[in-house]
Amino acid sequence: MTELQAEQGAQALDGPHPQAKTRRNREVLIALAVFVVLALLPAVFSSKLLLDFVIRCAAYGLFATSLNLLVGYTGLISFGHGMFFGLGAYGFGLMMQKTGVPIPVAFAATLTITFVVALIIGAICVRLKEIYFAFVTLAFQMLIHSTILSWVSLTGGDQGLRGGIPRPPFFGIDLSNQLHLYVASCALLVIGLFLMHQIAQSPFGYTLRMIRDNAIRASFIGIDVWRAKLTIFVLAALFASTGGIIMALFVSGAYPEFAYWTISGEGIFINMLGGVTTFLGPMVGAVLLLILNDTVTRLTDYHGLVLGIVILFFAIGLRKGLMDFVVEWYAQRRNSAGERG
Amino acid sequence: MTEAGKPPPSRCEISLARPHSGAPQWMLPLDLDALTGCLASSACLVTQTTSGLIIGMLLFLVAVGLTLIFGVLKVVNFSHGAFYMFGAYFAMTAYQISGSFALAMLCGAAGTAVLGLIFERVFMSRVYGADVLMQLLVCYAFVLIFDDVVRMVWGPEFKSMGMPAAFQVAPLFIAGGVVPPYYLLLIGVALAAAVVLGLGLARTRIGKVIRAAAHNPGMVSALGINTGLIYGGVFALGGMLAGLAGALAAPVRSLTPGMGFSVLIESFIVTVIGGMGSILGALIGALLIGLIRSFGSLGFPLFTEGLMYLFMVIVLVSRPTGLFGKEVA
Numbered sequence: 206m207t208e209l210q211a212e213q214g215a216q217a218l219d220g221p222h223p224q225a226k227t228r229r230n231r232e233v234l235i236a237l238a239v240f241v242v243l244a245l246l247p248a249v250f251s252s253k254l255l256l257d258f259v260i261r262c263a264a265y266g267l268f269a270t271s272l273n274l275l276v277g278y279t280g281l282i283s284f285g286h287g288m289f290f291g292l293g294a295y296g297f298g299l300m301m302q303k304t305g306v307p308i309p310v311a312f313a314a315t316l317t318i319t320f321v322v323a324l325i326i327g328a329i330c331v332r333l334k335e336i337y338f339a340f341v342t343l344a345f346q347m348l349i350h351s352t353i354l355s356w357v358s359l360t361g362g363d364q365g366l367r368g369g370i371p372r373p374p375f376f377g378i379d380l381s382n383q384l385h386l387y388v389a390s391c392a393l394l395v396i397g398l399f400l401m402h403q404i405a406q407s408p409f410g411y412t413l414r415m416i417r418d419n420a421i422r423a424s425f426i427g428i429d430v431w432r433a434k435l436t437i438f439v440l441a442a443l444f445a446s447t448g449g450i451i452m453a454l455f456v457s458g459a460y461p462e463f464a465y466w467t468i469s470g471e472g473i474f475i476n477m478l479g480g481v482t483t484f485l486g487p488m489v490g491a492v493l494l495l496i497l498n499d500t501v502t503r504l505t506d507y508h509g510l511v512l513g514i515v516i517l518f519f520a521i522g523l524r525k526g527l528m529d530f531v532v533e534w535y536a537q538r539r540n541s542a543g544e545r546g
Numbered sequence: 547m548t549e550a551g552k553p554p555p556s557r558c559e560i561s562l563a564r565p566h567s568g569a570p571q572w573m574l575p576l577d578l579d580a581l582t583g584c585l586a587s588s589a590c591l592v593t594q595t596t597s598g599l600i601i602g603m604l605l606f607l608v609a610v611g612l613t614l615i616f617g618v619l620k621v622v623n624f625s626h627g628a629f630y631m632f633g634a635y636f637a638m639t640a641y642q643i644s645g646s647f648a649l650a651m652l653c654g655a656a657g658t659a660v661l662g663l664i665f666e667r668v669f670m671s672r673v674y675g676a677d678v679l680m681q682l683l684v685c686y687a688f689v690l691i692f693d694d695v696v697r698m699v700w701g702p703e704f705k706s707m708g709m710p711a712a713f714q715v716a717p718l719f720i721a722g723g724v725v726p727p728y729y730l731l732l733i734g735v736a737l738a739a740a741v742v743l744g745l746g747l748a749r750t751r752i753g754k755v756i757r758a759a760a761h762n763p764g765m766v767s768a769l770g771i772n773t774g775l776i777y778g779g780v781f782a783l784g785g786m787l788a789g790l791a792g793a794l795a796a797p798v799r800s801l802t803p804g805m806g807f808s809v810l811i812e813s814f815i816v817t818v819i820g821g822m823g824s825i826l827g828a829l830i831g832a833l834l835i836g837l838i839r840s841f842g843s844l845g846f847p848l849f850t851e852g853l854m855y856l857f858m859v860i861v862l863v864s865r866p867t868g869l870f871g872k873e874v875a
Contacts, residue, residue: 282678329859333866335678336622340818341862347811348855355848362848466811470686477683507698509690516687520680521672 229403236399243391247384256387257455258499262492263394264451268468269475269487270401271444276473277481278405279437280417282335284469285342288326288349289442291464292319293449295353298366298459307375315450316443323442324435331434343466350464365460370453380454390451397444402484404440413437478519480526489528581845592723594840600729600798602836603736607791609813609820609828610743611784617823618760618780621670622678624685626813627806628692629658629785633792634801635700638707641796647710654793655786662785666778689807696803705801713797732794739787740829747825756780760823815858821871830869 247256268290275281296315300306306314330341353360361367372380380386404410415423416430424430453459462468471494479490501511523530584590608630615623637654641647665688673680713728747753759766759776767773792806799805816835820827835854842850861869 276679329863333862336822337818337862337866339678340814341859343811344815344818344855344858344862348852348859351849351852351855355846355852357848473679474683474686477679481679507694510694510698513687513689513691513694516683516690517669520683520687521669524676524680 228406232399232402236395240391240395243395244388247387253383256383258495260387260390260451260455261495262488263390264448264455265471265475265491265495266394266448266488267397267451268445268448269472269479269491270398270484271441271448272469272472273476273481273484273487274401274404274413274437274441274444276476277486278410278417279413279434280335281331281434281438282339282473283342283438284339284466284473285344285346286441286445286472287466287468287470288342288346288464289319289323289445290449290452290468290472291349291353291459291461292322293446294453294459294463295360295366295449296446297450298370298453299359301370301372302366302368305371305373307373308380309375312450316446319442319446320439323439327435327438327442331438332431343469346464346466346469350461350466353461353464360459360461363461366453366458369457370459372454372457386454390455393447393451397447398488401444404437405484409433409436474516477516477526480529480532482526483528483532486526486528490526493527578845581841584841584844587722589722589724592720592725594844595837596723596725596729598837598840599833600732600836601839602833603733604791604795605809605813605816605835606829606832607736607739607794608788608809609816609832610740610825611787612813613817613820613823613825613828614743614780615784616817618756619670619674619777621674621681622685623670623781623784624682624810625665625688625692626784626788627808627810628689629662629788629806630792630795630809631692631696631801631803631806632661633658633789634707634796634799634805635696635705635792636789637793637796638705638801639700641707641710647712650707650710650796651790651793654796655790658789658792659782659786661789663778663782665785666781667774670781671774671777692806693803700801700803702803707796707801709797728797732798735790735794739790740825743787744825812854815854817868819858819861819868821868824868824870827868827870 243259246259268286272283272286275283275286293315296318297311300311300314301308304311326342326345330338330345333341354363356362374380378385378389380389412423412428412433416428416433420430423433449463452463475490475494476487477490478493479488480486497512497515498508501508505511519526525533584594608626611629612623612626615621615626633654636657637650640653641650644650669684669688670681673684709728713726713731715727718725718727718730747757755766755771756776756779759771759773763773766776791809812835813832816831817828818831819834820829820831834857838853838857839850842853846853865871
């Protein structure tokens with residue numbers, strides 16, 4: 206479906222960019238370099254806290270960036286994206302606890318489940334207009350949350366999946382070892398970000414931007430808007446689910462909070478914090494929010510109060526995310542430098 | 547979060563206690579015996595309907611403010627639950643100081659009206675031009691801030707206002723069902739609010755101006771009417787109704803920071819089911835959700851909330867703008 210859609214998009218635009226291939230090669234190199242740097246980090250800093258922090262960043266970063274594919278690129282304000290995060294965590298955790306299949310199999314199976322669920326929910330939701338889309342996705346999120354809470358015999362109800370998720374070694378990788386888990390999370394993060402960037406830069410990605418800016422015009426030039434929206438909804442769900450799997454591996458369990466609407470709220474907040482106009486904005490936002498959360502909870506009991514004031518600062522004071530701000534500032538500086546030179 | 551909407555324990559639940567059924571292990575909890583048993587007994591029917599009605603009426607008061615604010619300002623007030631919470635806390639404090647129930651209600655409603663006005667004029671009015679996300683974010687920030695303010699001022703523990711002495715009388719028995727007199731007052735006040743609001747919007751000059759502002763704010767301000775004042779007024783009115791709901795709920799619910807949240811989510815469901823911007827829709831939606839809650843808690847004790855969301859999904863899929871929503875809200 207994606208390729209088909211991409212072809213349509215390519216026809217709608219000027220055809221694929223001639224330098225697309227060299228650009229992709231460069232991006233592969235950058236991704237590899239980032240991965241190597243992240244993987245070598247434990248050799249330099251032996252702090253376990255840092256590794257934990259990066260693992261959590263990987264989970265939240267994948268989740269938030271995938272949400273940005275919907276919010277920033279397609280203009281679909283989903284208030285229920287967190288359901289796929291929860292679905293990933295619960296699907297993977299249950300698969301490992303109940304069936305004992307190897308980790309890669311459980312990983313693939315969880316993504317398959319997410320694919321099917323996202324296809325059904327997306328097919329219902331994406332035809333709705335923005336505010337209704339937001340609320341129906343929220344309703345589905347809460348539906349999944351209440352199912353998890355009420356299906357005690359399977360999910361453990363409000364206690365969550367307890368007793369730990371078994372993490373048997375595979376291909377010499379032992380995910381119960383923190384270092385192995387760290388490297389695996391980094392790999393998933395880098396691969397995920399790379400793939401999402403490819404999607405965003407592809408003709409299909411430009412089709413999405415067009416739908417965001419003017420859906421009627423897009424449909425006039427022959428783009429099946431419903432289908433394009435559904436495709437990105439499902440793709441984004443898969444990446445969010447991967448984030449959930451990392452989280453489940455990290456805490457060795459799954460809790461109803463992973464599927465609660467606040468996860469979606471946090472995702473949107475992360476997007477705003479980092480900025481939705483740049484690809485890396487949500488990743489920056491995820492790191493910022495986690496740092497903020499960690500320091501604020503250490504300093505005060507009134508964690509919401511401080512967080513709220515910070516949000517207000519961004520929403521009313523800056524009126525944009527941090528990366529938007531940086532990008533604009535950089536462009537302005539370059540312009541004025543150009544004028545002077 | 548299940549706390550706020552839980553119907554009070556009814557007698558029939560005890561009388562209908564049934565032997566443990568050997569349901570398969572991975573089944574969703576389902577108790578159809580209790581539900582059909584209740585539907586067959588008039589006493590249980592009356593009790594459950596009343597409890598559904600009071601849940602519905604409280605939800606209506608919150609949801610109607612939400613729908614009004616959306617209709618006029620085109621803003622989804624995500625922090626509306628906080629007004630419900632403040633209404634309850636204001637009422638409790640006023641009652642503890644003065645001992646007067648009427649004064650407590652007044653304080654709850656007036657306090658949140660002032661709060662709504664300030665909130666709109668100082669903060670929300672700054673993000674009207676911005677996109678929906680910014681507005682949601684400002685509201686989200688205030689959800690967090692208000693909850694912590696309540697925690698600071700009144701403490702994090704559960705509080706209770708207690709039933710005023712005037713209502714500590716024997717419950718009424720209607721067709722065998724137990725109906726506390728306070729419930730009747732609550733339903734009456736909410737219905738009165740609905741009628742006054744409906745007539746006020748339809749018949750009075752101010753109502754006309756508000757409807758005109760919802761339709762075309764540019765024209766209204768060109769005619770020399772201060773739209774900022776109307777916006778602030780509508781927000782204050784919405785806040786007041788939510789505060790009144792909180793004050794009315796204070797004697798029958800326990801008070802806790804974050805109590806506004808479940809009410810908020812439910813009133814969203816109500817407005818979305820009824821159609822954003824429609825007052826009649828809010829009333830019908832609220833009653834439906836109230837009844838689903840009270841009867842659903844018998845048949846699906848753990849899945850009551852899921853039932854509401856399911857209902858919302860069904861309504862939206864069949865009628866994307868809600869039961870009474872217009873195509874262009």
